[in-house]
Amino acid sequence: MGIDVLQEAVRTLESGQPAALVTVIASGGMTPAKPGFKMVVRPDGKTTGTVGGGALEAQAVQAALAAIRSRASTRLCFAEECGGLAQLGMVCGGEIELFVDYMSPGPEVWVFGAGHVGLAVGELAAFAGFRVTLVDDRPEYADEKRAPWAHSVMACDFVEAASKAPGGADSYVVIVTRGHAWDAQVLYEILRLERRPYYVGMMGSKPKVNSCFEGLRAKGVSDEALAAVHAPIGLAIGGDSPREIAVSVVAELVAARNGRDPKCLQGGAGYGGTSNA
Incomplete structure (x- = not known):
């Protein structure tokens, strides 16, 4: 059973979807679930394996789906002092502790x-191992044929x-839209998210970035939130062509992914002379 569960988890991750692996880490009393029982839950709610069945398993599936949505692992504990499994209406009684392990298919960049410029950044990011979501409000630009990667x-x-x-x-x-007005709107929405991305970067010259930040401060965005934004985006390697900018940007993404804090363009002029239209 354990091998089937793990194989299904691998298949799900390889398809680009997240999953949650639920494992019984402790149990007592008459519960049929024993330590080591595993169940993988996919985003559509389908499961492989078991952690004991019944109301407990239904509760575990809901916890797994919540972990997938929040991208965070968690524990479930039904201890005797809190009513144990009886609180779920299970006649067998007993107590159990589950670990719900969120499993990511890998880093994702929007x-x-x-x-x-966006096309060059996306293609190189995909080559560097990121799952790429490409966004544009122009259907002729947001075309899968232009971005098969x-x-x-x-x-x-x-x-x-x-x-x-x-x-x-x-x-x-x-954020590398075709104009700074759109950049500012996107950045504002990103910084309003309840759970922010690990990395947020925006293209633009230093003066334009400062102007954007001033506008966002006027809307109530804190200095602390703005300080976490990589803007101007990228490493100071020189070069203004789309592919050179992509190398600069993706190098910074890889550094962030590896927990490194390289000297970036925030101390320099930034890329402002190249339009992304």
């Missing part, structure tokens, strides 16, 4: 802007997409 392509309003961006340790956002 690239806002599918112009020549993308995990997902979204043709929709930038603000609407930004409000749906994932947060947490495996989430990255790169």
